[in-house]
Amino acid sequence: MSAVGALGVAGATAGCASAAGRQGAAAAHQVHQAHAGLMTFIGSYTSSQPAGRGVDIAMRDMNGLLTPSGTLPGVADASFFAWSPDHEFLYVTNERPQGSITAIDVSSHEPRLINSAPSGGNAPTHLSVHPSGAFILTANYGDGTVAAHRRKPDGSIGENTSLVEHPGAEPHAHQVLVDPSGKWVVAVDLGADSVFVHAFEGGELTQHQQLTLPAGTGPRHLVFEGTTAYLLAELNSTITVLGWDPEAGNLTAGQVISSRAPEATGENFAAEIAISRDGQFVYASNRGDDTIATFAVENGSLVFKAATPTGGNWPRHFALDPEETSLFVANQRAGTVTRLARDANTGALSPTSDSYACPSVAAITFHG
Structure with missing residues (x-):
């Protein structure tokens, strides 16, 4: 079909x-x-103008x-995707003031909605699935919180097991992901100009490190490559090369380079x-x-x-x-x-x- x-x-x-x-x-x-x-x-x-359709499905x-x-009907403000480890289930952020996340079953190549659940915060912009497949992690940009939800065997979103709020006057968590070792949860916070490392055990998040960047950096997303991470900043258009110690759970800032061409000007x-x-x-x-x-x-x-x-x-x-x-x-x-x-x-x-x-x-x- x-x-x-x-x-x-x-x-x-x-x-x-x-x-x-x-x-x-x-x-x-x-x-x-x-x-x-x-x-x-x-x-x-x-909810934007012109209004998007939520989730389109195309064939490449x-x-x-x-x-x-x-x-796929019934998925509002679909702003980010994350796959289960077996690629049979897809999870979506619904970036609204009363944030939610949605689970989609793709196992039969006939996508269908499974369920939705509150994201635990305001305006979720990013989510990821723990490599174990047991938990879903969500970054709520609006209020600077990071949530963990249990993931059920049928792919549905279960109960919220943890919710942490980042410190600072205006935290805005923009990304949350698991480090390559599978031991640590790393959250990038644009408003706090920080990257947070959280210990994660039994579904509970516990802050372990706050790597603070210069004011106005506005870190948005990072990507890991072994013991290195590359951190992209929205507000000052830079990439910071980070050293990563998976044993200690610590990030160290190194090279900073512009994300733009040398001749680029303007905002x-x-x-x-x-x-x-x-x-x-x-x-x-x-x-x-x-x-x-x-x-x-x-x-x-x-x-x-x-x-x-x-x-x-x-x-x-x-x-x-x-x-x-x-x-x-x-x-x-x-x-x-x-x-x-x-x-x-x-x-x-x-x-x-x-x-x-x-x-x-x-x-x-x-x-x-």
Whole structure:
């Protein structure tokens, strides 16, 4: 059954441009796509103007083209996604004043809603699933809290097991994730200019370290690569390279580099950061410049390589596809998802003409 049939909705209204050819897709993905394409989930703000649709489902073919397949009804203000370890369940933030998170069953390739639960705070912007699969962690931007919920065997969201509020005059927790060792929970707080490390045992969060950054930094998201983390700051458009000691549970700040091209001017707010699977390239989105910046990792430091226009306005989020031959950008103000082709050897990005229409788009993720 198609995604539209499974969802029981009318044909999707999103539009797509023609796709350029792509090479180098992994064989396993080629077989999957030959039958149905790679299921892709696109989140958007339903309360914004123009109103988004919540959760779109599209299929990505072997050439990188996104084709609309349906809309999952009943998911408001879908601003971020997180997968269960087995990729059979998807979790979504509902970024509203009375925040909530929603569970979706994707195990049969016919997505269906399971349940929703209060996020424990205001305006959740990020969530992640513990590697054990037993807990869901949520960052509530509006009130600077981080919550843990139990995850039930059927994929549904269970009871809240912990809720911590970050210190400071105006904390705004923007991200929460588990470190590579699986022992620590790390939360990035834009309002507190801090990264918090929490011990996590039996579903309980306990603050362990507060790494304070210079006032006005506005840290937003980070990504781990072994004992290094790369921290992107929204307010001053920088990336800070952090050393990570998993035994002690401590972060140490090192190199600081601009997320922008050297010649960039004017107002800019950095948004998303990602690292290639081989750990050799780091990417960051710039809202204002409307670019994806590419950095090479050389001798433990970041070296700026290029800033590639996204082909849209206000790149809030982006994601590499499973083969890492394309990078898809959610341009919130343009209401488009655009595709940049990626050279796996050099990390370089190149614009394409591919564009999928989604009003007030917020995030994108792949079922791969």
